[in-house]
Amino acid sequence: MSPIITGLLLAIAIPIFVMTMSGRVGVLLAMKKEGRLDNIPLRIKRLVLFGLGQKRMVDPEEFTPGLMHVLIYAAFMVLQVRTIMMFAMGFSTGALELFTDLNHPFWLENAGVGMLYRVYLLVKDVVAALALVGCGYYVWTRWKVKPDRMSQSWEAYLILGFISGLMVSEFMFGGSHMVAANAAAQVAVGATQVPASPAALVWWEPFTSLTGLAMMPLGATAAHVLGTAGFWIHLVIVLAFLNFLPIGKHFHIITGLPNVFFQRTHxxxxxxxxxxxxxxxxxxxxxxxxxxxxxxxxxxxxxxxxxxxxxxxxxxxxxxxxxxxxxxxxxxxxxxxxxxxxxxxxxxxxxxxxxxxxxxxxxxxxxxxxxxxxxxxxxxxxxxxxxxxxxxxxxxxxxxxxPPEIQRVFEGIERQGNPWGLGQDRRDEWAEDLALPTWGDDGGPYEYLFFVGCAGSYDDKQKKVSRSLVKIMREAGVSFATLSKQEMCNGDSARRMGNEYLYQTMAKTNVESWNSMGVKAVITQCPHCFNTIKNEYPEFGGEYRVINHTELINELLRDKRIKLSAVMNTKLTYHDPCYLGRHNGVYDAPREVLKAIPGLEVVEMQRSKREGFCCGAGGGRMWMEEHIGTRINHNRLNEVALTLKHAEDPTTPFPDAADKKKPGQVGDYKEKGGTGIVAVACPFCSTMLGDAVNDTGREENIKVKDITELVADAMETRGGPAGGVTPGATLSAKPE
The missing domain is CATH 1.10.1060 (Fumarate Reductase Iron-sulfur Protein; Chain B, domain 2)
Structure with a gap:
């Protein structure tokens, strides 16, 4: 084509790109250092799966737009090779002849390489055409649908124009060579009529061939002009796009794959x-x-x-x-x-x-x-x-x-070892008549430390959950003990509210104490305790096997160590706690437990499992007031009410929770709703949803129950106090 023009374009574009990138990279180098090169095999695996494979793009709630993005991404990756070829063609006539003539001697003499090149051309053509479909979809979506999550901007249309221009210019360039080949064939055979398209081009570049067919009536000269224009337009777009990336939202084309590779592995x-x-x-x-x-x-x-x-x-x-x-x-x-x-x-x-x-x-x-x-x-x-x-x-x-209201939380943890600031001497009042063994007394050894948690020890509603869990564990013969009055807050709320010093003080104290007692496994009934002890205490030497109470109960049911026989003829929906489900992947155990309770009709909310909607208490928000907008717990309870109502009467409108125009409409439901239970597995969720029931006047319709309470109510017992175990007795890990 023209080495001078090609070189001039690169000489202008590359230095500008390097200058812009030097500033971007310089900022990163000035920021705080952090090690992100652990577990390389896992990082490579995730890069292939989520980066190159685009797995998250086609998640259920955004499948169609995600698929369209995958089409564009695939074309972008495949066309990079073709773009390199086109730059080579710009510098070398030999490269131009080689890459535009499938009958070139090189391809004929190297049949295997020639076949690979033909396959590449086919893939390139198909993905380029599909990318145009994807671009059209996004133009229509932004122009007509206008999803709530998408910000309207001229930049998006510019980028879609760039991408479409790359695909169209490639078709124009290739199509012009098909026209030239057809004209040369006419001259060679002296024919007035020859096939409109060489068979090789039709098969290996179908959409390029269609472009060539459309250009055929223009004649070879006009087609050559269009093809040449397509060639230079392609190169200019590539270089303009390259320089636009570091100044716009499509910078992720450069940084996205590295960001996936350097994601945290925990x-x-x-x-x-x-x-x-x-x-x-x-x-x-x-x-x-x-x-x-x-x-x-x-x-x-x-x-x-x-x-x-x-x-x-x-x-x-x-x-x-x-x-x-x-x-x-x-x-x-x-x-x-x-x-x-x-x-x-x-x-x-x-x-x-x-x-x-x-x-x-x-x-x-x-x-x-x-x-x-x-x-x-x-x-x-x-x-x-x-x-x-x-x-x-x-x-x-x-x-x-x-926020001023969390000052008392910090003081409560500092002075009394719990965020309510209630007396440490009252921590075991919930279990006064249960005669529970205390870790470190003469009894033992014990398999599990039952970490009751602050809510399980002080909150009146959660005390019932603690007692229910003791009933279940005793019926199953689980070997456990508590810390009684010696138990202290694990520090989760303090950490997430920013008081790292207080958190580390609590964590170090707990780990030192538990390790000295020989604790190896911990049962929790609070997902926040579960997450902190399982994922964060190892930083301080606290390596324990941590099991959430829903996992424990599910295990006991599978092992037939407890039996559920009481029939509960009611509808129920389950609310996923964020720190049990999303942060730790425990979705199945709670549901398997609920399905084991006779008579329960379990119905799912739209926002469930990985798409579960928060109760509003995480991140320390349990202790802070909501002064702006609507209350998060009200939004979630509205969905509970609508879900139960829809289960009773399927004709009740049930809007899509991920509606493109207005997501979250299931939380706008204001009627009383259906009758039933919302099951929880977290004391914070229990408090927030319980408050929402009272605030919205649904006390007669909806009951908030922890899974543990439901299991305890449905469980057969062998008689005797607290599930058939003599007070003070040492339990084996398995029943005799």
Whole structure:
């Protein structure tokens, strides 16, 4: 084609790209260091599955748009090879002849390579055509459907135009060569009529051939002009696109795959453990964020999937993780020199401003319930929650700037070992008549430490759950003991509200005590206790086998150590606790337990399992008031009521929870609803949904019950106190 023009285009585009990228990379290098090279085999596996394989793009709630994205992504990956070929053609006539003539001597002499090239052409043609379908779908979606999660912007249409232009220009370029080949064939045979398209081109480049057929009436000269234009348009679009990537939302095309590779390899419920002795007190400025957290910002696609089931977004709180990502990203881009070199807007050395107050508002940082939906939905694995917790850590530990109502929670944990601040001497009152063995007394050894938790010890409703669980374990012959008055809070709420010092104090104290007692396995009835002890205590030497009470009960049912016989003829729906389900993947055990109870008709809410909707208590929000928007627990209970009503009367309208125009409509239901039970497996969820029942006047219709209570009520017992076990007796792990 023209080496001069091709070289000139590259000489202009590449330096601009390098300059832009140097600023972007420089910011990451200026941010806090973080190790992300552990477990390389797992990282490679996830990169193949979620990065190259695009597995999250086709999640159920966004299957169609996800599939369209996969079509575009596939074309983008395949066309990269063709683009390299076209640059080579721009520099070399020989390359032009080689890549546009399937009858070139090289392909004829190397039949195997020639066949691979033909297969590539076929794949390239098909995926390019499918990419045009995907682009058309997105134009229609943005223009007509206008989904709630998608931000309307000119940039999206520009990018769709770029992508479509790449595909069309490739077809034009290839089609012009088909026209030229057809004209050459006419001259060679002296015929007035020859087949409109060489058979090889029809088979190996079907859509290019169709383009050639459309260009045939124009004649060889006009087709050549169009083909040449298509060639240069293709190269210009590629280079323009390349330089547009680092300044727009499609930066994820460059950073997305690395971000997937560097994702955390542990549970999403595990937060980082800062070294307080080195004064790591959280994120004050953007330089206190890690380079991976910066890469997260670069990788946000603004797809809005994080909003679909986000409790704060759905209920009108000042937090969407998409907006947080964009606000922080653009602040970084606008102040690269400040971050890298310390020179502020006035080109003088000055300290960076704090994140809260410059890039983000305080109420945004405190709104998050840490439910994890945003991270579950994100196709490039952006870690939103840890970043907000780091900001809370600074606000609490350095600024002492936090919602006033959580001051009493911190004081309660510090002084009495529980967030209510109730007397430590009252911690075992719930079990006064049960004569429970205490770990460390003369009895034992015991298989499990039953960590009752603060709610199970002090909350009147949750005390019933504690007693029910004791009844079940005694009936099954489980070997367990409690810590009685020696039990203290595990520190979960303190950590997620930013008081890392208080959390680490509680964690170290508990681990030291439990290890000295020889604890090996722990039973919990609270998902927050479960998550903290299982995923976060190992950082302090607390390596225990941790089992949630729903998993334990399910195991006892499978082993036939307990039997359920009482019939409960009622409808029931189950609410997934975020810290049991989404953060730790425990979805099946609670449902298997409920299905084992005779007579229960279990119906699922639309927002369930991985799409479950938060009760509003996570991330320390249990202890904070909701002053903005509607209450999260009301939204969830409205869905409970609608689900039970729909189960009774299928003609009751049941809107799609992931509706493209207005997600979360199932939470807008205001009628009394159906009659039945909402089963829970978390004391926080129990409190929040119980409050919502009272607030909305549904006390006669809906009862909130922990799974443990339902099992205890349905369970056959062998007689005797507390499930047939003599008070004070030592239990074996299995019944005799």
């Amino acid at each position: 549970s999403t419920g595990k937060l980082s453990t800062p070294n307080l002795e080195k004064e790591e007190f959280g994120a004050a400025t953007v330089k206190d964020l890690t380079w991976k957290q910066g890469l997260d910002l670069y990788s946000c696609t603004e797809c809005g999937r994080c909003q679909t089931h986000c409790p704060t977004y759905i209920t009108g709180k000042p937090l969407t993780h998409k907006a947080v990502n964009q606000d922080l990203k653009h602040w970084l881009w606008d102040n690269e020199q400040w971050v890298e070199e310390g020179y502020g807007p006035n080109h003088v050395k000055e300290a960076l401003p704090e994140i809260v107050g410059s890039a983000l508002k305080s109420e945004t940082v405190w709104a998050c319930t840490s439910c994890g939906w945003c991270e579950q939905a994100c196709p490039v694995f952006i870690e939103n929650v840890p970043r907000l917790i780091d900001m809370r850590r600074y606000q609490v530990q350095v600024k002492a700037d936090f």
